[in-house]
Amino acid sequence: MTGPFHPDSTLTSWGRVIRAPHRVARPRFGDEVADLVTAFSPEQPGLAIGLRRSYGDSNLNPDGRVIDMTALDRIIAFDPATGVMRAEAGLSLSQALQVLVPAGWFLPTTPGSRFVTLGGAVANDVHGKNHHAAGTFGASVTRLMVLRTDGSAREIAPGDPLFHATIGGLGLTGVIAWVEFRATPIPSAYLDGEDAEFTRVEDYFDIAAEKKTSFEHTMAWVDCSKSGSQLGRGILSSANWYAHGTLEPHREQPRRKVPVEAPGFALNALTVRAFNSVRHELKSMRTGPYRTHYEPFLYPLDGIANWNRLYGAKGFYQYQCVLPPATARDGTVELLRTIAASGQGSPLAVLKDFGANPPVGMLSFPMEGTTLALDFRNQGSRTLDLMADLDRIVLQAGGRLYPAKDGRISAQMFRAGFPKWQDFRAYIDPGLSSGFWRRVSA
Amino acid sequence: MDGSVGTVQPQSEISQGVKASNRVVILGALSAIAMATARIYAKERAALVLVGRNEDRLKALAADLKARGAVQVHVAAMDLEAEAARAEQHLGDWSALMGGVDHVHVVYGYLGTQAGASAEPAELSRIVTSNFTSAVHWCEATANVLRKQTHGSLVAVSSVAGDRGRQSNYAYGAAKGGIALFVQGIAHSLAGTGARAVAVKPGFVDTPMTDGLKKGGAMWATADQVGKALRKAADTGGPIQYAPGKWRLVMAIIRSVPAFVFHKTKL
Numbered sequence: 090m091t092g093p094f095h096p097d098s099t100l101t102s103w104g105r106v107i108r109a110p111h112r113v114a115r116p117r118f119g120d121e122v123a124d125l126v127t128a129f130s131p132e133q134p135g136l137a138i139g140l141r142r143s144y145g146d147s148n149l150n151p152d153g154r155v156i157d158m159t160a161l162d163r164i165i166a167f168d169p170a171t172g173v174m175r176a177e178a179g180l181s182l183s184q185a186l187q188v189l190v191p192a193g194w195f196l197p198t199t200p201g202s203r204f205v206t207l208g209g210a211v212a213n214d215v216h217g218k219n220h221h222a223a224g225t226f227g228a229s230v231t232r233l234m235v236l237r238t239d240g241s242a243r244e245i246a247p248g249d250p251l252f253h254a255t256i257g258g259l260g261l262t263g264v265i266a267w268v269e270f271r272a273t274p275i276p277s278a279y280l281d282g283e284d285a286e287f288t289r290v291e292d293y294f295d296i297a298a299e300k301k302t303s304f305e306h307t308m309a310w311v312d313c314s315k316s317g318s319q320l321g322r323g324i325l326s327s328a329n330w331y332a333h334g335t336l337e338p339h340r341e342q343p344r345r346k347v348p349v350e351a352p353g354f355a356l357n358a359l360t361v362r363a364f365n366s367v368r369h370e371l372k373s374m375r376t377g378p379y380r381t382h383y384e385p386f387l388y389p390l391d392g393i394a395n396w397n398r399l400y401g402a403k404g405f406y407q408y409q410c411v412l413p414p415a416t417a418r419d420g421t422v423e424l425l426r427t428i429a430a431s432g433q434g435s436p437l438a439v440l441k442d443f444g445a446n447p448p449v450g451m452l453s454f455p456m457e458g459t460t461l462a463l464d465f466r467n468q469g470s471r472t473l474d475l476m477a478d479l480d481r482i483v484l485q486a487g488g489r490l491y492p493a494k495d496g497r498i499s500a501q502m503f504r505a506g507f508p509k510w511q512d513f514r515a516y517i518d519p520g521l522s523s524g525f526w527r528r529v530s531a
Numbered sequence: 532m533d534g535s536v537g538t539v540q541p542q543s544e545i546s547q548g549v550k551a552s553n554r555v556v557i558l559g560a561l562s563a564i565a566m567a568t569a570r571i572y573a574k575e576r577a578a579l580v581l582v583g584r585n586e587d588r589l590k591a592l593a594a595d596l597k598a599r600g601a602v603q604v605h606v607a608a609m610d611l612e613a614e615a616a617r618a619e620q621h622l623g624d625w626s627a628l629m630g631g632v633d634h635v636h637v638v639y640g641y642l643g644t645q646a647g648a649s650a651e652p653a654e655l656s657r658i659v660t661s662n663f664t665s666a667v668h669w670c671e672a673t674a675n676v677l678r679k680q681t682h683g684s685l686v687a688v689s690s691v692a693g694d695r696g697r698q699s700n701y702a703y704g705a706a707k708g709g710i711a712l713f714v715q716g717i718a719h720s721l722a723g724t725g726a727r728a729v730a731v732k733p734g735f736v737d738t739p740m741t742d743g744l745k746k747g748g749a750m751w752a753t754a755d756q757v758g759k760a761l762r763k764a765a766d767t768g769g770p771i772q773y774a775p776g777k778w779r780l781v782m783a784i785i786r787s788v789p790a791f792v793f794h795k796t797k798l
Contacts, residue, residue, distance in 0.1 A: 095742060115739070115742070117563065117739055118561075118585075118588050118591070119591060120587065120588070160563075163591055163592065163594070163595035164594065164595045164598035164599065165591070165594055165595075166594065166598070167598040174598075187574075187599070188598055188599055188600075
């Protein structure tokens with residue numbers, strides 16, 4: 090019984106590479122948060138955390154204090170007529186959908202997991218398969234409440250510089266207490282989708298350019314294990330909302346779970362290759378259009394709880410970059426060539442084009458171009474060296490990396506990708522920090 | 532996964548009125564377990580009266596439950612221990628708000644510490660009053676309503692701590708064991724009427740009540756799991772239920788350990 094912060098020696102993020110001692114407070118009611126926030130100071134900074142789906146160290150504050158916001162998950166107001174929802178920052182997107190969908194609304198955009206909080210969605214200005222149509226999550230946020238460690242409470246809206254620092258601001262501009270956003274109307278809970286195959290990555294760009302003019306949701310899956318003439322073969326899935334279906338939300342519980350850590354070899358190069366080609370065969374057997382509930386299409390991995398344990402005790406890294414249109418084609422080929430040559434190919438690689446929507450946040454990750462996301466099982470320096478090679482390609486191509494996925498880039502790499510970081514610094518709450526921020530701002 | 536059958540929105544099929552079988556009173560509505568139970572009722576489009584100490588928190592909870600589907604949510608801020616003597620009157624008022632009452636959940640309680648109870652008579656009184664002396668009045672007032680209307684349920688939260696007196700928490704254990712006996716008796720008295728009463732005995736639950744204990748592992752349940760058990764107990768099962776169910780076996784073993792062995796442990 091040592092006050093509201095209890096020690097947790099093994100707090101970790103989704104990638105499970107970093108495990109560090111923290112002291113954790115778990116407030117149950119909104120009125121408890123202010124005192125926890127003002128307990129933070131520049132000497133002993135803290136951080137608010139959610140469902141910890143960020144992969145690296147942006148959601149960790151090693152050897153420091155964190156406020157676990159996940160019990161603050163109350164809907165404050167929802168108007169089924171306008172689709173505007175205001176809720177405490179700890180509400181998960183999954184829970185929000187339980188209320189939105191039956192009323193004919195959907196999240197304006199959603200990342201590939203519904204197990205993220207509203208606060209996390211704002212702090213990372215998350216994007217989804219419909220970025221080219223809807224922009225990032227921040228684009229639909231109408232109002233925010235942030236609590237600063239000096240005791241002030243700031244209600245902020247688009248146009249306020251603190252608002253644009255907070256969108257994508259990695260939780261560093263104040264603790265996000267609640268979020269108000271505008272949902273998007275849907276005619277049904279179902280999507281009409283179709284798949285297009287490409288046998289080499291160069292073809293992806295032409296198909297993607299065509300599909301995004303007629304589909305709200307697009308994303309491609311790429312087989313990273315192939316090289317030569319099959320380098321970057323894959324499937325591009327596109328979908329639009331089905332106009333006449335019913336509005337039932339997803340089942341809340343995942344269908345299956347990974348109960349224990351898999352041994353490290355469970356995802357070695359061989360099984361990765363096997364997994365990829367089976368998946369590839371299955372998908373290419375699918376002929377013509379199909380209709381699917383939104384859950385498997387938008388959240389394919391949420392069906393398996395704790396899938397991150399498949400990567401074994403040492404955890405894994407995710408690498409997600411975006412390259413601008415001028416360099417995207419050549420840069421992506423070079424990235425895939427480097428990955429294939431390394432033999433460290435990941436079972437999941439995702440390719441997606443971002444639209445030209447202007448970024449809402451100073452540190453928003455998406456920009457016009459093509460984003461590539463891959464997992465790498467943590468094999469120590471071998472993996473770090475590979476990612477350093479990839480960094481050089483990204484830097485050369487004028488791209489940048491997604492802080493939510495990162496646990497290792499250099500300060501130089503971060504600053505090159507996010508030139509507005511200097512402006513952003515003025516809005517940081519000095520009583521807040523993270524492992525990520527200490528690294529890239531040092 | 533074909534969604535082509537019908538275009539009716541789920542909520543339009545459900546009457547906007549209060550469903551006759553789902554008017555619920557929750558005593559101690561701000562506990563983590565009670566909040567989990569309330570969300571299940573909200574999804575069923577129930578009507579709710581939430582009773583607890585902190586009015587602002589109750590109101591925040593009410594807004595959330597309404598957004599999640601509850602057709603009515605009323606809040607009543609009061610000290611349930613102090614108000615136990617007026618239980619009958621309060622229940623009547625709440626019943627009037629909803630046009631009747633179907634389920635009453637008695638969830639409030641106070642854990643305290645055995646060391647505190649041994650050292651401070653006031654702490655001992657608080658533990659026994661919160662978990663037993665006041666709770667019996669709420670239970671009995673509910674039982675009287677149920678007997679008369681011959682339907683509905685009383686679900687009171689007891690604890691596995693009530694199954695055997697142990698050095699580490701016998702004040703709490705005795706009070707929680709007592710309430711289970713009391714509710715078991717009510718269940719007997721209601722037999723054949725169509726109404727029912729259940730004492731639910733949770734094991735270790737990860738809630739703020741147990742913060743500071745070392746948590747995790749197979750014996751710890753979440754508030755959601757226990758909340759689900761409370762909701763289910765309102766409809767089915769015997770008068771004494773364990774949550775999760777495996778605790779019935781665990782406690783049967785613990786009760787059967789002879790004193791000369793048990794006294795060597797620090798449980």
